[in-house]
Amino acid sequence: MVDGHSTGRALVAALTRRGASCVHVQSSEDMPAFFTDGFDPTHYEACLTGAGDPARLAGELAALGVTSVVAGTESGVVLADILAHHLGLDGNHPATSAARRDKATMGRAAAEAGLTVPRTWSFTDADEARTWYARRRLTDVVVKPPSSAGSDNVWFCRTPDEVRTACTRVLAARNLYREPNPTVLVQERLRGVEYYANTVSHAGRHRIVEVWRYSKRLGPDRRPVYDHEDLVPAGSEESAPLRDFVPAVLDALGVRHGAAHTEVMITNRGPVLVESGARLGGGTLPWVVEKYCGVSQTSLLAESLLDPDRVAAFDDRTVRSLGALRNIALISRTAGTVRSLEWAARLEELPTFVALSHHLRPGEHLGATIDLPSSPGFVYLAASDPQAVDRDYRQLRALEETDLYLT
Incomplete structure (x- = not known):
């Protein structure tokens, strides 16, 4: 796994539970703490540096018996492509890596394939x-x-x-x-309803595992701030416009194997590609998604790395949810010092509370939320009644108006 951070941490846990042994490669020695916090090297048989000659590194991986290469987060995409190519393993070709990392090249590749782009x-x-x-x-x-x-x-x-x-x-x-x-x-600037689709592919067969509807708000300095996202079952009518469009995007970008996270705006022109990343979607707790859908992008990717036939056998039209599931990005209105973690207990008291993920520690400085990395964390709410989720969402935002994380 190259850069097993963000959702890569959940992926290595899923692989380990299924009996796999993993090796970690760090693509850069200068990874920000936003990604590396929580990294546990004991989850891996070996931890190697990605600096230097990729051919030499591929030789080390071959000697360790590596049979698959996967990116844990966005920063690992290019090196994962290169290593898989050197090892002769399933992967996306390095010749098209730029289309999966550089947004301008990505847009041109999608447009050349006849897809609508901004x-x-x-x-x-x-x-x-x-x-x-x-x-x-x-x-x-x-x-x-x-x-x-x-x-x-x-x-x-x-x-x-x-x-x-x-x-x-x-x-x-x-x-x-x-x-x-x-x-x-x-x-x-596109206008419409924004979604993202989390997919898993093998040999050019693409399966949509998760679809979520985005809601973002405009920050005080005219920067987009993540608000919340609502699960849309991959087999539902609402997700239908994405079913043909997203696989076509993946084909255009040269995605043949592995995970992808693709953002699409549904506009009066139809679906328009915002961007796509050839890696797992971030900001997620896969076990929560699995609880309410029976499967997550992370679980299907883990299974497909051990048994590639799982992708072809997976029918994404049958994915349903048990009710309303919302992932809420926490927002700190002001900067200050985190006094305690009592705020977490207050969120856990919400009737529809499911899970919380955060990085705050008492005594540390918390800046005002201006983008996703500066968010204190995220919370899942779920219920059979969407209105119950919405009530608790509004209550959470009301609590944040009282400088919740600084008291």
Whole structure:
């Protein structure tokens, strides 16, 4: 597993439960704590560094008896492709890796396949972007890095000066994986209902395991902040527009094996690709999804790594849910010091509470939530009655208005 962080931690646990032994490869020595917190090397037979010659590393993995290579999170995608290729194992070809990591290349590949994508322009100079925007007489646009995740440095802009400011910030920053941003993307802002589909593929056969409906809000500085996401059964009518579109996206991007997380906006033009990552979806507790759906992307990926025929046998049209399931991103309105974890007990008292995932510790500084990495964590609520979930969601947001995490 390359970069077994984020949902990669759940994947190694699922593989271990099924009797597999795993080896870890760290693609970079400079991974941010947002990913590495919670990493446990005892889950692996060996931990290797990905720096240096990939052919040499592939030789080490072959000597250890490695039979599959998988990315645990976005930063591991390219190296996982390279290692699988060197080892002659199932994987996605390195020649098309850029289409799965760079959003501009991704958009071109999807458009060439006849799929609808947002109009996108790439710049290396913020003033040039400002001038271009002013001449185009556009309204809303989205400014973002070419390769990142989790709403990192994503800005909604309406004026030429806002475009220049946002582009300057992106070009001067490193992305979520501490990689430089050589360019900045300016995209038309899509309007509609946004979904994501979590898939598992083998030999070009794609199965949609999970579909979720996004809800995001606009932060005080015009940056998108994750609000919540609601489970949409993969076999439901609501998910029907994604069933043909998402597999076509994966084909266009060269995804033949493994997991993918694909974001799609349903607009008056039909489905439009937002972006796709050739890895597991993040911000999830797979055991919760399995409890309410019987399967998760993580569980099917684990099974398929040990028995590839599981993908072909899986019928995604039969996936149903036991009721309403909502994943809520926690939002801290203000910055301050975390005094205690009493707030967690208050959330657990909500009648529809299922599970909580957070990274807070008493005494540490908590910044205001401006994007996904700065969120304190997430909570699952579930009930047979969607209105019960909505009531508890509103109660949670009301508690947050009282500086819940700082008291």
